[in-house]
Amino acid sequence: LKLQTQFLSLPLQAKMSRPVQARRLEGTEKNIWVEFVKLAATHSTVNLGQGFPDFPPPDFLTEAFVRALSGENHMLHQYTRGFGHPPLVKILAQFFGKLLGRDLDPMTNVMVTVGAYQALFCCFQAFVDEGDEVIIIEPFFDCYEPMVKMAGGTPVFVPLRPKAPKDGKLMSSADWQLDPAELTSKFSKQTKAIVLNSPNNPLGKVFSRGELKLIADLCVKHDVLCISDEVYEWLVYDGKEHIRIASLQGMWDRTVTIGSAGKTFSATGWKVGWTVGPNRLLQHLRTIHQNSVYLCATVAQEAVAQGFQRELELYGKPESYFIQLPKELQQKRDWLVQSLDAVGMKPIVPEGTYFLVADISKFKSDVPDVPDSDEPYDSRFAKWMVKNKGLAAIPLSAFYCGAHKKNYNHFIRFCFAKEEATLKAANDILQKWKQEKTSP
Numbered sequence: 001l002k003l004q005t006q007f008l009s010l011p012l013q014a015k016m017s018r019p020v021q022a023r024r025l026e027g028t029e030k031n032i033w034v035e036f037v038k039l040a041a042t043h044s045t046v047n048l049g050q051g052f053p054d055f056p057p058p059d060f061l062t063e064a065f066v067r068a069l070s071g072e073n074h075m076l077h078q079y080t081r082g083f084g085h086p087p088l089v090k091i092l093a094q095f096f097g098k099l100l101g102r103d104l105d106p107m108t109n110v111m112v113t114v115g116a117y118q119a120l121f122c123c124f125q126a127f128v129d130e131g132d133e134v135i136i137i138e139p140f141f142d143c144y145e146p147m148v149k150m151a152g153g154t155p156v157f158v159p160l161r162p163k164a165p166k167d168g169k170l171m172s173s174a175d176w177q178l179d180p181a182e183l184t185s186k187f188s189k190q191t192k193a194i195v196l197n198s199p200n201n202p203l204g205k206v207f208s209r210g211e212l213k214l215i216a217d218l219c220v221k222h223d224v225l226c227i228s229d230e231v232y233e234w235l236v237y238d239g240k241e242h243i244r245i246a247s248l249q250g251m252w253d254r255t256v257t258i259g260s261a262g263k264t265f266s267a268t269g270w271k272v273g274w275t276v277g278p279n280r281l282l283q284h285l286r287t288i289h290q291n292s293v294y295l296c297a298t299v300a301q302e303a304v305a306q307g308f309q310r311e312l313e314l315y316g317k318p319e320s321y322f323i324q325l326p327k328e329l330q331q332k333r334d335w336l337v338q339s340l341d342a343v344g345m346k347p348i349v350p351e352g353t354y355f356l357v358a359d360i361s362k363f364k365s366d367v368p369d370v371p372d373s374d375e376p377y378d379s380r381f382a383k384w385m386v387k388n389k390g391l392a393a394i395p396l397s398a399f400y401c402g403a404h405k406k407n408y409n410h411f412i413r414f415c416f417a418k419e420e421a422t423l424k425a426a427n428d429i430l431q432k433w434k435q436e437k438t439s440p
């Protein structure tokens with residue numbers, strides 16, 4: 001009874017006073033996407049910001065989903081195997097086995113994740129300890145940095161350095177290169193892993209065999225792991241070849257290759273991703289996976305498995321989606337390149353991905369710089385552009401660490417995986433803007 005009265009005397013809404021945030025979250029609270037996705041939703045008429053197609057996935061994929069959802073096999077509505085739905089891991093093992101030129105065991109060399117995002121998270125959690133360093137090549141998909149920090153590691157950044165193109169040509173993403181001496185200097189006893197992202201978001205750079213060999217040799221020399229984010233593996237243009245670093249000498253044993261059905265089949269909302277690698281590494285990813293999300297949606301995995309089955313049968317043929325999609329995207333890329341070039345927002349022509357980075361220097365008079373502001377110029381510019389012109393893009397500085405943001409603050413990133421009408425609407429905005437600038 002005494003206890004009961006004590007309990008009743010407590011205020012109904014007793015506020016907690018102790019600090020609740022775990023230390024590992026310190027410094028990782030802010031996220032560029034939360035801010036820019038909201039801005040785009042509120043102000044944009046044309047959204048070339050966040051990376052997703054505004055066209056539908058291929059019919060064969062959505063039909064496979066519908067079949068899985070409403071077909072006779074009602075067990076597809078239930079849990080499946082935690083480390084990957086058997087039909088999906090089997091076809092992924094077959095497909096990537098073919099690409100990597102080795103026999104893969106579906107049960108131990110492949111693991112399915114909730115998008116490539118969770119695959120990355122599993123890697124950092126599984127491999128990075130307090131005091132470990134992880135090399136990240138800038139510009140980088142922004143989540144690598146907080147994920148390394150949350151695992152207790154220290155990110156070590158090395159930028160791709162732009163070289164001016166010759167003969168007044170447009171710059172290409174290939175003009176952004178690693179300085180070999182600078183990269184070498186970042187490897188130390190503390191280095192546990194390097195993150196590679198080819199084709200690279202945001203630049204669209206497709207690393208050449210020579211560049212990959214440089215990275216591979218350093219990994220082997222210093223006994224370092226490679227986390228290879230290859231979500232844009234099929235989106236390469238102008239006959240370029242996407243080379244998988246796991247296929248280079250000495251690399252299979254130390255590489256986890258990450259892929260995404262979201263990018264591969266234009267279905268980013270399905271959140272099906274995967275990791276491929278040696279069991280020696282994947283066994284630790286499985287430990288993280290089984291203690292966090294445990295398994296991914298069965299129906300989506302079944303549909304992706306059927307998508308890969310079709311692609312395996314059509315491999316290298318013109319009807320293959322992996323051939324058709326880049327062909328269509330290359331046209332969209334060329335279209336956006338032309339339209340940006342025409343208004344003086346100099347594009348860096350991407351060799352891959354569905355992103356394009358453009359130089360906004362010539363537009364500085366419209367959005368004057370604020371000296372000593374903490375916010376990088378391109379971020380203020382992108383916010384101004386969406387609010388005043390209705391066109392959403394992402395500042396390039398978001399893809400750099402705090403110390404380097406100011407060195408790369410006059411570029412913005414556009415996504416061109418968009419319907420022709422969307423790209424045309426973007427062009428109309430840019431043309432009108434240019435006219436306003438030139439008319440007295």
Ligand code: PMP
Nearest residue numbers: 115116117141201231260262273
């Ligand atoms: N890696 C890179 C380089 C990306 O650009 C993205 C998505 N923007 C991801 C990983 C995450 O992919 P998913 O949607 O499959 O989680």
